[in-house]
Amino acid sequence: MLATGFPSGRAPRRLAPIERPRARPGCLVSAEERAALVDHRPGAVRREDRRTLLAVDLGLALVEGEDGRLPTVFEVQVPRPRDEVVPPLRHFRLEHLDQCLQFLHTHPEAPLASPRYHPPPSLPPGGCPNGPPSLEWPVRGGEGLLAASKSIIGNYFEDLTPGREIVHAVPRTVTEGDQALYIALTANRYPLACDAEFARRLGFRRELVDDLLVFHTVFGKSVPDVSLNAVANLGYADVRFGVPVYPGDTITASTKVLGWRESSAGDTGVTWVHTVGENQHGDEVLSFIRWVLMDKRDKATNSGVDDAPKTPAAVDAKHLHIPAELDLSRFDSAVTGGRAWWEDYEPGERIHHVEGVAIEEAEHQMAARLYQNIARAHFNAHALKGSRFGKRVIYGGHIISMARALSFNGLENVVRILAFNGGTHSNPTFAGDTVFAWTDVLERIDLGRPDCGALRLRLVGVKNSDPRTEEQPFKVADDQGRERYHPNVVLDLDYTVLIPRRR
Template sequence: MAKTNPGRFFEDYTVGEVIAHAVPRTVAEGERALYHALYPARHALYSSDVFAQACGLDGSPLDDLAAFHVVFGKTVPDISLNAVANLGYAEGRFLRPVWPGDTLRSVSEVIGLKQNSNGKTGVVWVRTTGLNQEDEPVLSYVRWVMVRKNDLHAPAPETVVPTLKPALDAADLVLPEGLDFSGYDFVQAGESHRWGDYVPGEIIDHVDGVTLQEAEHMLATRLWQNTSKVHFDTTVRPDGRLLVYGGHIISLARTLSFNGLANAQMIVGLNAGMHANPAFAGDTVRAWTEILDKAETDAPGVGALRLRLVAVKSGAEPGKLRGDDGKYLPDVLLDLDYWALMPM
């Protein structure tokens, strides 16, 4: 009897199936230190207990995207071990902070299936929830992924494509209990720009760039216990290249956005996301952001900005996303639509 896990293939999924993922993970200050070293993240709320306490929290939580990566990584052996590509995200909600010492686990429900016309692959939609040691949901999101078939003669399942919100409403956002930006320290945060300084339609060029290194993206992916073969095994892809984990690009772009959005402290909603083109070691990544919308919240001094964060290869023009044919330009790596909290 085989003892090893070859991973699931497209024909192994059923709509409505609930998958409890192994292995729970207790996160600590080490995850924060590595996250800040790899990208390097530097938003004040996630860097300083003193700053976070002045904003009404008990201390500095784990970075929101670090929590996302941990929850995501749990799902890979069951959802995307045999994936061709991770295609997109929707309806992502950050429901409560993750604190050092919390233990996270992940559960996914299959909510959609569609076999591709080539008969060799299909798209699987799942809604994943990350829970802490108290069984409290800390985040939830939908993603869809293209997965290989193992048995090409397996019949195609009934097509079910879930209806997803194009964007979360401001009322859908969950703010951390006690969050208060009324005494916000702009000097310590690094910039003076506040919620009222941003205008829908504004484009911000984040200026800085980072060249991807093989060792760094592999270390980051291992940190999240993401075991997808395309990130580590050069024999998996026909071109013999290691694909950079899309989440690595998300965190890198978010970190680059600090220059111009240092006060966009917390991500609370993930409206949509698309990995437009693959990234490889040697690519230099830059980022720009478009301000999409603004909303007030009930928390003291806290406003919400809806932002489109775009990661591109060096040389791409800020603000340019698609060609005349409506397709993403070849230098666009990531198109991420999210809600962030900022002092008013």
């Protein structure tokens, strides 16, 4: 047992040494020998000054040899938190070993040019000729505890290697209560999501779950695996809304990593992923590409990876999903209050949505919780004190919802969202900011149907400036002459909607 002690003034009780195999760095140790490396006797655990301190002479193996034997990596001293009952150490040791092995086996393509991990040469039976690999396992707890944690610390840039596929945990059944809370948080007034009778007249069984609530729910499923450690969600492409979601439907999600690019400074990187959401019948309800600015585990080493995928500029009209049950023959504009139809919107037209909404701290956190979006950038004020902004950032998707809710004034007859062609969270938004919005009509799309057409729109969100009454530039030149979004512009969303034709 490694020496341990306490600042108590009392000499700690010592045990007589026992004979056991010695872990020799660079040598292979069998499973039986590894089991004997830990002193399990009760006297090895000393409780003094209301604290428990445990020293473990522990060989952790990370790379398997050809004969199934494992090289010893290092010896660690593991103090336990105060007043904790210490379980049998063998279970602790083997669990940690399994986690280490799992990490290496599931991340074979991760950049390994890091002082924390040096891949060994091929291991012949009987030894590690060039010494053992080394890993500083980064999970630490109270009083320096080196822990085999069961909790998830999230993936970092190095972990999300191109081609990796993830099935996200915890499917979500979307309820009437979720819909009601979403309306309360956004003041969304599009009637297909809040008027069951209107929805039935259009051929649906009942009111639909709002398109953006579906988007946020699928997005939220991906956060623990994709963007828990994100600095910011940067943008979207090829976002396709599929079959309608009804209250009571259960949504699952999966993601495939498309590409990555490390920053020039080497401390962060951008990761591109493609996420798909399905209902309980296996029907696709949503798919999207997004790219995320990620923290790195090892900020000091620049691996130079640069494999960014190409994303489509727009969703092709042939991929726009129009629900088979949709019947617009009984569409009633008296319900929506709208006066404009597909033919009335002209490309180049700008629609100011008049009102502004201040976003409070509790509201945006409640919205993120509704979507089960647990990204620490929105919640962990303590961890963010030393970050770029020094405080919590509002989830960018909530800005999309707020801007679209404002857009009802001028787009009342829009039936549903068909696609996001592209989108950028151009600047961060914080609690206390007031959000305004305008829409630019980009294109009228003929779907070849007599009852409806599509509009390609640009929804722009700005903060703390009323673009209807104040001069508000969209983009400006920086000090080097490069065009950048004006600091007040927080959202640039290119999207496509379905709207009835004039009858």
